[in-house]
Amino acid sequence: MKSRIIPIIRKEFIHILRDPRSLAIIFIMPTLMVMLFGYAITFDIKNINMAVLDQDNSRASRELIDQFSNSGYFTIVKYLNNREEIEENIMFRQFIAAIVIPNDYQESLDTGNPAQIQLLVDGSNANTATIVINYIRAAMSALTLNINANIIKMPINIEPRFLYNPDLKSSHFIVPGLLAVLMMMICAMLTSITIAREKETGTMEQIIVSPVKSREIIIGKVTPYIGVAFLVSSAVLIFSKVVFNVPIRGNILLLALFSLVFIYASLSIGVFISTKAKTQQVALMLSMVGTLLPSILLSGFMFPVFAMPLFLRIMSYIVPAKYFIVITRGIMLKGIGAEVLFPQALFLFVIGTILLFISSKNFKTNLES
Amino acid sequence: MRKIRFIIRKEFQQIRRDRAMLAIIFVLPVIQLILMGYVISSEVQNISMVVCDLDNSSVSREMINRFTTSGYFHINYYEKNQDKLLDYLDRGKVTGAIVFPQDFHENIVNGQPASIQLLLDGQDFNGATITLGYINGILQQFSTENLEKQMTNLKLAGINPKLIQVETRVWYNPNLEYSDYMVPGIAVFLLTMVTALLSAMGLVREREIGTLEQLVVTPITKYQLLIGKILPFAILGILEFAIALGFAKLWYHIPMNGNLALFSVFAVVYLFTSLGVGLFVSATAQTQQQALFMAWFFMVFLFLMSGFVFPIENMPQIAQYLTYINPMRYMIIVIREVFIKGAQFHHIMWQGAAMAAFSLTLFLISVRKFQSRVK
Numbered sequence: 001m002k003s004r005i006i007p008i009i010r011k012e013f014i015h016i017l018r019d020p021r022s023l024a025i026i027f028i029m030p031t032l033m034v035m036l037f038g039y040a041i042t043f044d045i046k047n048i049n050m051a052v053l054d055q056d057n058s059r060a061s062r063e064l065i066d067q068f069s070n071s072g073y074f075t076i077v078k079y080l081n082n083r084e085e086i087e088e089n090i091m092f093r094q095f096i097a098a099i100v101i102p103n104d105y106q107e108s109l110d111t112g113n114p115a116q117i118q119l120l121v122d123g124s125n126a127n128t129a130t131i132v133i134n135y136i137r138a139a140m141s142a143l144t145l146n147i148n149a150n151i152i153k154m155p156i157n158i159e160p161r162f163l164y165n166p167d168l169k170s171s172h173f174i175v176p177g178l179l180a181v182l183m184m185m186i187c188a189m190l191t192s193i194t195i196a197r198e199k200e201t202g203t204m205e206q207i208i209v210s211p212v213k214s215r216e217i218i219i220g221k222v223t224p225y226i227g228v229a230f231l232v233s234s235a236v237l238i239f240s241k242v243v244f245n246v247p248i249r250g251n252i253l254l255l256a257l258f259s260l261v262f263i264y265a266s267l268s269i270g271v272f273i274s275t276k277a278k279t280q281q282v283a284l285m286l287s288m289v290g291t292l293l294p295s296i297l298l299s300g301f302m303f304p305v306f307a308m309p310l311f312l313r314i315m316s317y318i319v320p321a322k323y324f325i326v327i328t329r330g331i332m333l334k335g336i337g338a339e340v341l342f343p344q345a346l347f348l349f350v351i352g353t354i355l356l357f358i359s360s361k362n363f364k365t366n367l368e369s
Numbered sequence: 370m371r372k373i374r375f376i377i378r379k380e381f382q383q384i385r386r387d388r389a390m391l392a393i394i395f396v397l398p399v400i401q402l403i404l405m406g407y408v409i410s411s412e413v414q415n416i417s418m419v420v421c422d423l424d425n426s427s428v429s430r431e432m433i434n435r436f437t438t439s440g441y442f443h444i445n446y447y448e449k450n451q452d453k454l455l456d457y458l459d460r461g462k463v464t465g466a467i468v469f470p471q472d473f474h475e476n477i478v479n480g481q482p483a484s485i486q487l488l489l490d491g492q493d494f495n496g497a498t499i500t501l502g503y504i505n506g507i508l509q510q511f512s513t514e515n516l517e518k519q520m521t522n523l524k525l526a527g528i529n530p531k532l533i534q535v536e537t538r539v540w541y542n543p544n545l546e547y548s549d550y551m552v553p554g555i556a557v558f559l560l561t562m563v564t565a566l567l568s569a570m571g572l573v574r575e576r577e578i579g580t581l582e583q584l585v586v587t588p589i590t591k592y593q594l595l596i597g598k599i600l601p602f603a604i605l606g607i608l609e610f611a612i613a614l615g616f617a618k619l620w621y622h623i624p625m626n627g628n629l630a631l632f633s634v635f636a637v638v639y640l641f642t643s644l645g646v647g648l649f650v651s652a653t654a655q656t657q658q659q660a661l662f663m664a665w666f667f668m669v670f671l672f673l674m675s676g677f678v679f680p681i682e683n684m685p686q687i688a689q690y691l692t693y694i695n696p697m698r699y700m701i702i703v704i705r706e707v708f709i710k711g712a713q714f715h716h717i718m719w720q721g722a723a724m725a726a727f728s729l730t731l732f733l734i735s736v737r738k739f740q741s742r743v744k
Contacts, residue, residue, distance in 0.1 A: 040688035123542030124709040141509035162491030
């Protein structure tokens with residue numbers, strides 16, 4: 001059996017090497033993407049455009065405004081003169097929140113009545129709106145406690161410690177995630193095309209009439225791409241280490257080993273797609289339309305999976321990137337080892353094997369019909 | 370004109386014959402649209418925590434109770450040994466650990482500042498800050514209640530405490546429905562992906578299997594050929610977008626506060642932009658595989674740098690400039706402004722102009738490239 005797989009592997013390698021332009025694209029694209037998006041995407045909240053309508057124009061109201069402009073989160077882009085200006089400007093997206101300080105602000109504070117300020121928020125971007133509201137509420141509570149510091153102390157302090165990413169650098173969080181998301185997509189696309197191409201160009205029939213088993217064809221097709229994908233992911237990793245100085249606190253060999261398992265699972269998705277698709281076009285569309293959103297949205301790359309509704313959490317179990325993100329972040333940021341991450345790798349191996357098994361069954365029925 | 374019609378008919382026949390392709394164009398995106406709208410909700414819930422209560426007093430228990438009843442946290446573990454807390458975080462069982470020190474209660478009674486230690490998993494920057502925000506909120510609530518309780522007493526004693534209250538009003542989306550914000554964005558992205566891929570594959574495929582040469586030697590001009598190739602995809606795209614938005618409306622009750630006709634005009638302009646992206650790819654790539662990888666790059670770029678989920682104003686300056694060459698950036702603004710805020714033409718005309726400029730430029734470049742390639 002071995003002797004029959006090796007020629008298929010060799011043939012596939014020759015195919016890959018014969019098209020240097022595609023090979024270059026396969027290496028350059030993901031590296032470029034990790035560089036670009038690792039730099040561009042941040043979770044830092046800053047420069048939120050805000051406007052102020054100060055009807056009081058007192059010492060206290062100016063103090064309040066200073067609180068906002070000095071926080072670093074907000075840029076006060078406009079000082080308004082009347083309420084009508086608020087809606088007009090929000091419709092043109094000049095700012096997303098406005099604070100109205102009523103003309104009795106200072107007076108209320110001085111007489112011991114609650115001073116009421118108004119916060120108007122553009123809710124059309126629910127995400128930013130929520131952040132703004134939470135931040136301003138917290139800032140106001142802090143200010144309340146602050147200006148009463150002489151009569152009351154805030155009874156409880158918190159001492160937060162951020163583990164694993166003490167500087168809270170977005171890139172250290174984003175890059176390991178991007179690696180997983182991009183590698184999952186590239187793997188699925190790589191293999192989805194190979195079998196479909198042979199079907200389309202008619203060379204598949206030639207392989208079929210040879211005495212090779214369908215299982216052997218699939219293994220022979222996948223193996224070279226494990227090598228290619230592994231080199232791509234190593235290149236991406238080295239670049240992100242150099243450019244973003246992302247730490248690798250755990251064992252790098254373990255990371256390499258688990259990457260292989262992850263690549264195996266992701267390539268199997270492509271094989272599965274290509275046994276279903278009749279033409280390259282269908283295979284390519286399916287591998288991209290089918291994997292892009294799930295790998296970005298259901299992997300925990302941006303949104304925590306634990307906060308999702310149950311049916312999405314169940315769906316996320318078949319997304320290899322979900323496991324690999326736990327692995328990359330775990331090894332790179334936490335420095336944990338196989339004793340914790342073993343189940344993730346096992347899941348990946350099981351997903352890959354099941355998909356390959358189904359594919360080889362599909363493949364057989366394809367041949368017979 | 371008749372020549373163009375022939376090509377259009379040929380393209381439609383090809384698409385209609387391919388059942389799998391029809392499913393990819395119409396079924397897969399709608400399913401994803403319905404599922405992915407639930408990916409985020411307005412509040413991060415189910416944050417798993419471990420508590421280490423070394424104080425075990427009425428106050429510490431009250432605080433723990435406040436954490437549980439806030440709805441944000443699940444206190445899944447209670448741990449007596451402070452040294453073991455890190456293990457919970459390492460294993461990813463919890464997102465954070467709260468420690469009440471032994472003197473917690475005593476300090477509060479004596480009017481000393483009492484402190485709570487908090488260990489947070491900082492890998493997920495976003496999650497960590499949100500978690501910290503919730504905890505801050507709970508503690509501040511506690512403090513403010515304390516202050517309000519004391520206000521009357523303080524007033525009697527002749528001291529005026531100063532209290533600031535915030536009244537929040539959210540416009541356009543008062544309940545902060547996350548689906549109103551996610552679903553239109555997902556619809557735009559799916560439309561972009563499907564139409565751009567279709568047009569990207571269209572020409573490359575003909576080139577790869579050799580039928581392009583046959584078309585080139587016919588008396589059809591390059592422009593006629595490209596228009597004939599593009600129009601069927603445009604019709605499919607319009608159809609798909611209408612179906613996707615129909616589902617979004619029925620399933621998620623996405624509001625439509627603006628003018629549908631106005632939106633449709635902008636949507637058609639954008640559609641040609643995304644077809645232009647595909648055309649550009651197909652004029653550059655040699656094989657379908659190369660076209661796929663190039664299209665992939667564009668798709669991820671369009672997705673991540675459009676302001677759809679990652680706000681543009683948070684990006685570094687250079688990255689912000691880059692988003693201007695992202696046509697999806699403009700469409701995301703248009704769809705949100707029209708659907709949610711009921712924007713009029715003059716609010717979004719520059720977005721429309723930018724998209725029109727993009728589609729024209731991409732189309733012209735593609736024809737040029739295509740011409741030089743054929744020679």
